[in-house]
Amino acid sequence: NPGRQWSLKDFEIGKPLGKGKFGRVYLAREVKSKYIVALKIIFKEQIEKYRIHHQLRREMEIQTNLLHPNILRLYGWFHDDERIFMILEYAYGGELYRELRKKGHFTEKQAATYIASLTHALAYCHEKHVIHRDIKPENLLLDHEGRLKIADFGWSVQSKSKRNTMCGTLDYLAPEMVENKAHDYAVDNWTLGILCYEFLYGAPPFEAESQNDTFKRIVNVDLIFPSTPSISSEAKNLINRLLVKDSSKRLSLQKIMEHPWIIKNVDNL
Ligand SMILES: COc1ccc(/C=N/Nc2[nH]nc(C)c2C(=O)Nc2cccc(NC(C)=O)c2)cc1
Helix, strand or coil: CCCCCCCHHHEEEEEEEEECCCEEEEEEEECCCCCEEEEEEEEHHHHHHHCCHHHHHHHHHHHHCCCCCCECCEEEEEECCCEEEEEECCCCCEEHHHHHHHHCCCCHHHHHHHHHHHHHHHHHHHHCCEECCCCCHHHEEECCCCCEEECCHHHCEECCCCCCCCCCCCCCCCHHHHCCCCCCCHHHHHHHHHHHHHHHHCCCCCCCCCHHHHHHHHHCCCCCCCCCCCCCHHHHHHHHHHCCCCHHHCCCHHHHHCCHHHHHHCCCC
């Protein structure tokens, strides 16, 4: 129950699951209920050093209040003198990224299923006035049934967002973000187009040798569809209608759910 005060003695710590930028994640079990969770441990000195205090606070406030089957739960959190502990849902399958690297690319059915899950989750976020802004394969986890979970709301903002210095890859950022212009919810629609392409081809569409070349390809929407793997025209149509420079002209989340490629490839819609 979210209200109660937790502490380290409530948990048995298991194997390390992996490390993120600012902390490590461990498998853990809540002693009384035997409930399995993922415990993300972040050192306070790292928070000071990277000055991510407000971003972390925002991530926790946002993620605590989001209840959706495709969004990783943040059950609660606690801290001691030197660490902050986030009690997170455990997703057995780990990063979707690893699955994509292992398979090279997904089938159209699998890709459409992930895109539909992401679209549902983003529609939920947007109605809660949350723009994620950093949806990329590393931030997507899979549960034991292979269901997609958006994790890591580190970069998300309550709308009326202000600029953050972006670190890491530009590949998933919309033109208005890389051009440091005002941006809105539609950045997440752009990113859905990037991910759809990457799920089907195995690499994001504007990948280039240098960040500067990626930047140029993004702002020019320099979109090329390789001849292999051969992808349906419906899939290309959806990608073409999301990777649109004018953010007001990108396909809406509602229209994505009604797109022929989604209707054709996703069961139990
Ligand atoms: C290395 O092989 C792995 C296979 C599966 C996992 C499962 N992770 N599941 C999670 N549930 N809730 C959270 C939070 C996590 C999590 O952060 N996982 C995580 C963190 C950092 C790196 C990785 N790496 C991979 C490959 O999944 C996973 C983690 C590692």
